[in-house]
Amino acid sequence: MDKQLIPNVSVDSIIFGFDSVYLNVLLIGRDCVYKEIQYHDWKLPGDLIRWDENLDTASKRILKDLTGLRNIYMKQLKTFGALDRLTRRPRDMSWLIAIDHPEERVITIPYYSLINLSKDTDKNLILTSNAQWFNVDDVYDLPLAFDHHEILEFALKTLRNELRTKPLAFELLPIKFSLSQLQKIYEIIIGAPLDRRNFRKKIHNLSYIVPLNEKEVSVSHRPAKLYMFSRDIYQRLKKEKFDFTI
Amino acid sequence: MDKQLIPNVSVDSIIFGFDSVYLNVLLIGRDCVYKEIQYHDWKLPGDLIRWDENLDTASKRILKDLTGLRNIYMKQLKTFGALDRLTRRPRDMSWLIAIDHPEERVITIPYYSLINLSKDTDKNLILTSNAQWFNVDDVYDLPLAFDHHEILEFALKTLRNELRTKPLAFELLPIKFSLSQLQKIYEIIIGAPLDRRNFRKKIHNLSYIVPLNEKEVSVSHRPAKLYMFSRDIYQRLKKEKFDFTI
């Protein structure tokens, strides 16, 4: 095993990708053999961390190695360290031996990140050959390694929660966007339809979503007005609220 | 160093104690010497975890060793693993050497817990000699080891947040309590006064805070009606809401 790695601490990445229609998650295909039977299953991308890197640096490294992306929103989740998390399933254990992973206990710190699969800037997204996107609703039926179902479920719950309370949606939008695009993100991630008029009313009351003097072009219907998210205004407002609220 | 401990993973405990007037936190006194100067400072209680214990088991072990208490509300916070968290301050480093701690990198998983210092059942609380309670507002002025100020601040923020959204307050109350007692907890932890009439109205609308046919006795003012928290009703309601809300 690589001596530069801390043998007991890993980072796992839950990389959510939004493709304008579905919410997806990136998984790594894995072949393993146990008692002479061959299995194919999936795991979250992850790695042991190095002695000389921070936790979030490790998480960014994994994301970059896997997708070529940098500067992506990323958030630490709770740490998973159950005693038997690597050994519950015998084939996981034999896989670890096969890849020369130390057979010691490993606790893992998951991070989730959020990327837009249809943004122009992400068209040059490069995936390693064994990586694949899955609609999050389909993952329940897949065999996943270790406690990765549990981790993924926690990540999804957290993502849905944070979407309601933090300006996460804008991570998934181009700089200029229409209110319909914004609404669609909320509907897909939360998983429920929203009333258009009420949604727009609410948005219009938010000073940090600023209307532009621009419209969509060459769409075969009435072109939508474009908006942008002002992180400055948002931060200022948040600070004021935080200071003045009980 | 004890071979039963994982050298790179520790648990720290933020133990909040409520004494009916203040919110306090338990810290451990520490003597260290650096360049022949002697320092006294404070740290959060914590320890490396053992190979054969879960993270939350470790956290419970620390709490029990320190206070004799079990079955206390406890919640995992985010993991702190900055590269230089042990070495920022030279005297921390020399202290580690002095206590024969491995000088390797350690990431720590903090847990906070919440106990009531005036409950009868906790009167037999036993503290180790170097442990001491501090009003949380006073800790800013204390010298703390490592990144413990940062961890404590994060814990406090989380506690205040969770108090608003989870039935945490009841961890601090006897089974039967008055609405004034309940209100006081909110006021002290959140750190702001609340309107009595509005507070009571809100509580009366919560079906899981059930009025009893009992009053306070031998108080030299009008005795208050007593209430209890029904965790059953709360859980049922929470499940329904979660299922039915968008």
Added chain:
DNA sequence: TCAAAAGTGTTGGCGCTACACCCATGG
């Protein structure tokens, strides 16, 4: 009878929900 805390209702504003029709554009 006093001190100390318990207990109690109303009003105005604000935000949420539900709901249906016209508008601008490209093909």
Added chain:
DNA sequence: CCATGGGTGTAGCGCCAACACTTTTGA
């Protein structure tokens, strides 16, 4: 001129904040 999505307003309800006086007890 048609198909497609963009854009708009109102009414009812519930929640929240602000606010002051009476009641019950022990000393």
